[in-house]
Amino acid sequence: MAVADIVKRCQDMYEDLNFTYAREWKAAKAGRKVVGFLPVYAPMEMIHAAGCLPLGIFGGGDQMEVIHGDAYYQSYICRIPRSTIELGVTGRVDFVDGMIFPFVCDVIRNLSGIWKMMFPNVWSKFFDTPQNFDPSIGGDYYAVELQELREGLEQLTGRKITDDDIRRSISLYNENRRLVREVYAFRAKEPWKAPTSEVYVLMRAGLMMDVEEHNQLLKDYMAAAAAEDRPKRDNVRIAIYGSFCEQPPLNLIKSIEMAGCYVVEDDYSLVNRFITEDVPVDGDPVRNLAMSFITHSVETSCKYVPKLGEKGKYHVAQVKQCGAEGVIYATPSFCDPALLDRPMICSALTEAKIPYISFKYAENSGQMQPIREQAGTFADSIKLWS
């Protein structure tokens, strides 16, 4: 498959707010169930092990008009909860049997309750991940939470999830994460061959399709992108942070690229990069999932950083590792996690002499000119001073 075909397929899926793929997947076999999850991390292995399709729901993007959702949220609350409500009340997710609301912030936390009230027939679960990272404290707690999630899914599907089911799913998701990391490394090495506007839709589509299919697609994309001859431009290399929950419109990503930036690192829809190493397959699979979260997961705003002096160090290390020359800290408006973190992350960047700019967006931002100008000026300044 050529790059353009793969990207088109992914982009079509990403733009399809009727979730045709998931509907068809469910209809293909009697008894199949779809379980949606919101940002920023959900243990997809467990959903998969239950025989369900994990479906990433990342708001409504810039293609959907929000009519009902605004009646549920004041103007000073970010956009993703209102567009998610819109998806619900317009029947776009009426085939979804369960919804997981992972801990990100109080908005998604409270949305879990709204969902319970609005859609009482859907199994809705607020999924709280630990903020204590001691294996015998937070690890123990989290293993039991995962076990409860397992039981909830068993009730939903009416079938037991065996340890071997989970192990099989862990293997598939380990491969997925490895391939995702490879795509990211490939992009960091030769960003002109794997523009972020492509990588982004490739990742988003992956959160809506069967994992084995996505694994193949990742391999196909890398092979096709490596084979394609694309010109290398005199762009600067930047990392994007602050965009882990409500997603920017694709146009915003394209605008940053058009302004002379290669995005070589990002925290867009983090789910498939949240765990940074393979989850061990042998042994107690629930414990293994718990421990991987505790010991090998990214630093992001919804996680507490226990040690003084460590805040933002992760971001600095990532920037260095992927050879970024600057950071764009791009956050959704009214996003508590990203905005409360901003001064701390940015001061760690300053200390490491990494230039940065920051701006806010909404998933339906339409005006790209100011962003293009800001990113262009930033790129120019990096070229001038580096």
Next chain:
Amino acid sequence: MSTEAAKEPSMLMQKEMIARNYEAITSKHETGRKVSSTFVPGNLNELLMCFDIVNNLPEINAIQAGMRKASGGYIMEAEKSGHSEDVCTYVKADIGQMSKGNIAPNGKPYPDPDVLMLSYTGCYTFMKWFELLREQYKCPTLMLHVPYEGDGHSTKNMRDYIVKQLKEVVIPGLEEVSGVKFDIDRLRGYLKNSAKAEDDLVWCLEQGKHKPSPIDAYFGGVYYIGPIFTAFRGTEDAVKYYEMLRAEVQGRIDRKEGPLTPEGTSFNDQKYRLVVEGPPNWTHFREFWKMFYDEGAVVVASSYTKVGGMYDLGFRHDPDNPLESLADYCLGCYTNRNLPTRVDILAKYVEEYEADGLLINSIKSCNSFSAGQLMIMKEVERRTGKPGAFIETDLVDPRYFSAANVKNRLESYFQMIEQKRRGGGSKTVAA
């Protein structure tokens, strides 16, 4: 309106207690006492007392700054230094205050805390707030993660997790900071006092069921909850304070009087009985309150008086199960309960307190309370058949208090209640 609010003996006692606590905080260098910063929800005051640690609450300091009209300047200062205009204004008032000398209400500088007791209950911002302060103070930070009651109840796993953190993180951490060995019997003693004071607080709050109501459960309520929600739960002083408060409320019931307004008159002519959800605005507190009693509106129950513990639902600190009861306390604070439970609580208040409806004061920069409040209002209206209203202000940012808007909306709401009483339909008053 007189400039000095009229005060009852309990208020004077509380004022004196607060002054003493500020004195203890600001004199730490002379006395050698250690100071912790912590939050109101999930406040572990009895535990801190076991280590002779003085409790300083940055939320309360922000409120104090708001009431003194100083918070606006602090917030602008924080925004100038890179803090977003979108985030919680308590945080910015606190951080801005540091750059303006960090002066306590007693005129003396706040000393740096020795420990940040990050009791992480019911609000995401708490976590970031103390990460931010930790950068500044570079002192030990003890995180106590309290899981959210997403399914409407706590579980054994949640409780065990909290108790384990108390045993393995919090208590050893406080021992190290203070040099004092933990004595569980000392904790039991304090918890006994807590339970006594909690009984009296609940009794006082429940008197809002009388007509006329002898209390205002929002504007007056913020005073009633003061000692229990802050640095005094577990002390003998708090026990005495609530005995005194109870006697005052009983006196008003006997005399068929309403609560005292800041102008010193008894608010007896109560036309409207409201349940209020959300924190108040502090920068225009008295003006805000006046808009209610001028129109004859008394608040008979509120959710804000439950942020630091939902004692009216039956919970009491339990000397026989000290750590477990601290865990249960943290789990049960109002904003740690899921939205369907918040709806249940508010609908129950509207019914049990025979209120005319639910008024929501939605706080611009507080997602913990605010995200979902429109849904809460719709649901409570649907269940009770009583009209709701929605106003928007901020906690301590004076830029977001529009007196004319709030007044207008309140007046429309009261008209709607009148209409409803005459048998007309109900329609929400909202933005």
